[in-house]
Amino acid sequence: MTTTQSTDPLHIVLVPGFWLGGWAWGDVVPHLQADGLTPHAVTLPGLDDVATDRSGITHDDHVRAVLDAVAPLEGDVVLVGHSGAGAVVHEVVDRDPARIRRVVYVDSGPLVDGASLRPGLPEETVELPLPTWEELAAEGSSIEGIDDAGLARFRARAVPHPAGVATGTVHLTDPARLGVPVTVICTSLPSEMLRQMATPGPPFHTELASLQATYVDLPTGHWPMFSKPAELAREIATAARADIRPPLEKA
Template identity: 75%
Template sequence: MTTSTQHSSNDQQVHVVLVPGFWLGAWAWDDVVPHLEAAGLAPHAVTLPGLDDARTDRSDLTREDHVQAVRDVIAPLEGDVVLVGHSGGGPVIHEVVDRDPARIRRAVYVDSGPLVDGASLAPDLPAGTVELPLPSWDELAAQGSSLDGVDEAGLARFRARAVPHPAGVAGGRVRVSDPARLDVPATAICTSLPAEMVEQMANPGPPLHTELGELDVTYVDLPTGHWPMFSRPADLATEIVRAARA
């Protein structure tokens, strides 16, 4: 696990922990981090276990490994903590909130959301699957992960740096149980779907299986595809700053 960090002697510093989705490391936030630093926040971009190198053994990694990795980033921080989760990183940060809700000032979901207890992002993986490689662009689009707004250079960088996602994490069941998790304020930055539509779909049933509707949520529209850190990084940073200061 690696992080990109700005240190501050100010105990009241607001720390923003950036958790990427499938196939991504801390590098995915490279164009967002400078804007957060310029706004006076302390960003910590996380590379979760198994996402550091294509040669890494991912066979035994679990959701709890990813949850604990984020908790390890938070543990030494002094001041307020805002969690940001993109895509598959959203359920991870929700599990982190569940483990210690009093420690988190706000959770920010970027084209993502908190899953209900027992839900899985990939419940139908074949037995013995160890990892999930980055699909083709057409396959991603068919799955609803729009690449709108990402230029050819961005796509090439994404393809070159993507790492297979651990199947044990993708197929693992979310575990949340502390009712206090629902008291932590949240922001939903809606990029693939309009905020109005996301709000209507924010219930425990299909297709989202989300607890978003049970939270104190601020919905924000940021129209683009599923990867705003690549397509609209400055605008995404602006919304993260607003959420961190809310």
């Protein structure tokens, strides 16, 4: 008797962090496709164009956008969240844990219930422009590994992030989310250090310690989709297939 692996596509939903649209995954997508995966790069509300009105866009809008991207997909779904998108994809899992096969956090992680990414911003703040490279480095967001051309493209295509998303509160209600496997790709912070800091309290206010997490080191800066796209794609593919059993041999 023989069995075969499912021929259904394995969907990789790629959600970028602050200031980025789906374009940010442009150098990663071809590698995932070459590996037989089906990637979907998401542009979240307010991140499509500089001229977009971002005044009314909320964290819930971003969660809904990812849920809408997942809804029509047939087959297994792996969510990939970079940086600030970690809070978004974790809440997507909470809304529908049975639908998600695995979550991959890229230099990111899930927030605890009630936390937000940028608490304390002035109420009148509408959007957050991309800071200078020096300001980002001071915040711990290294641009290591991105060449001058890559930095110029990043700066030219970046869009201010909606402040309502940054200050929005994460709402978690379904403990089944804790059973969804997680891979954390550590790029600007070594996994050994992250494990020690992965607590519900400061500085990260994360649920990582409560999850079935596998940690992977990919040393580079905060934006590996620009600095090491092929290597990032390889780690995403490995994580996506981590719990797929190989076909059984003929008995």
